[in-house]
Amino acid sequence: MSKLGRRGFLFSGAVVGTAALATACTGNDPEASAPAAPAAAATGANDEPGAKVVIGFSAPAADHGWIAAIAKNAEATAGQYSDVEFKAVEPTNDINTQIAAVESLIAAKVNALVLLPNDGQQLNQIARKASDAGIPVVNLDRIFPDKLSYRTWIGGDNYGMGVAAGHYVGAKLKEKGVAKPVILEIQGIATLPLTQDRSKGFADALKTYGFTVTAQQAAQFTVQSGNEVTGNLLQAHKKIDAIWNHDDDQGVGVLAAIKEAGRTEFFLVGGAGSANAMREIQSGSSVLEATVTYSPTMASSAVKLARLIAQGKGMSDLVEHQVPQSITLASETITKDNVDTYLPLGFES
Structure with missing residues (x-):
């Protein structure tokens, strides 16, 4: 099995979103007192040649x-x-x-x-x-x-990735009525701030459902480590309810270990939004049910x-005349219900 290089990047979001502007009515007569919403910056058709x-x-x-x-x-x-x-x-x-x-x-x-x-x-x-x-x-x-x-x-939003994964896991286990679930977390490189942000988001979201992570282990963002770490976790835990794997690239090894062990009693959530992960979700026959985006x-x-x-x-959908100084993309949750929409945006692991 080939080994992928370490990923030392900050690790889902697809396109830049904009928020609608709302104006408050301060008088008794809305027509007379409500200020008109400002028009978007007159930037013209941005995709036209300039x-x-x-x-x-x-x-x-x-x-x-x-x-x-x-x-x-x-x-x-x-x-x-x-x-x-x-x-x-x-x-x-x-x-x-x-x-x-x-x-x-x-x-x-x-x-x-x-x-x-x-x-x-x-x-x-x-x-x-x-x-x-x-x-x-x-x-x-x-x-x-x-x-x-x-x-x-x-x-991308690393904390948001963890939150999205945590809500998917927490909501599903709550719906199934699982008490004291065994939830495993397969990180990337544990010392990186991006990994720590993801883990914190995951823990914070699970906490809202009364759940905690049972065990976590780092897999270094590689296929080989993903395979080895998953194999060890499967041996250590005879009953598992859910697993979150931070990275779909290392997820190739994660899935291989799960299939080799023949374990199907739990569901798996991935991270980043790779095409091969989406195809697994699309199949409907995999333990991989969802992935949360950190899209390239x-x-x-x-x-x-x-x-x-x-x-x-500027950006024609915004009122301001200049491109914003900072844009954080949303981490979106891809499931069988929307995978067809996201598959064209997936990357090959």
């Missing part, structure tokens, strides 16, 4: 499905626009090599830069250099600590945002 822009792109090497989909989505979205020249540098997992690659994009004077750093802390200074040079940086997923280093951040489609949205910023446009 000023030609060059968008630089840098990301880690595609050593697993999620990162591979990030690069693929970014390039595909840029290709949809005749006014965008997409200038991607060689992906790498070496910090110094990525810094040098971003240096080359700054020297090329790109109009905007979409940057998924290997490590936000270690690439903070090069992102700041780009920003200081007048190149707006769209910081993708792994955030830079210095807000002056980026124009806009877009990424965020790279597509990042390119769209970079284009708007470089062209001086």
Whole structure:
């Protein structure tokens, strides 16, 4: 079984959502006293060709499905626009090599830069250099600590992933009337803040149903570790009611271990929204019943945002004239009821 590389990224959401604006009525006559809702910014048809822009792109090497989909989505979205020249540098997992690659994009004077750093802390200074040079940086997923280093951040909601998984597990077990359920949690890399956020969200959501996690173990975001950890957990627990696996890439190994053991008395929830996980859900014959998103489609949205910023446009569905400074994508729950809608957005593990 092949081993996937460690995923050191911040780990569901698909497209950028906007909230409706409500105005309060303060007088007795609604028609006379209620202020009119402000009109959306006059940005025109944002997808219509505009000023030609060059968008630089840098990301880690595609050593697993999620990162591979990030690069693929970014390039595909840029290709949809005749006014965008997409200038991607060689992906790498070496910090110094990525810094040098971003240096080359700054020297090329790109109009905007979409940057998924290997490590936000270690690439903070090069992102700041780009920003200081007048190149707006769209910081993708792994955030830079210095807000002056980026124009806009877009990424997933790790805590929200845990909350979504916890509500699915909690509600189903409550509905089934299970008392004191055995709930297992298969993490990614336990020391990462993203993993800790996911675990906290999961625990907080389960608590609202009166449940707690029975046991948790880290699987390092790889197929091999996912297989080994799951095998150990299955041996240690003769009765299981539910399992949440943080990552659909490592979930390939998780599912293999479950099938090999022939265990079917529990249900499994995944994380990220891979295509193979969705196909398992779609089959209706798998213990995998749901997955919560941390979608690499965020790279597509990042390119769209970079284009708007470089062209001086805002988001036409918003009242404000500028692209927001921070966008956190929702973690959505995919089940057999909506899997057909989400499958086209899935990535291959």
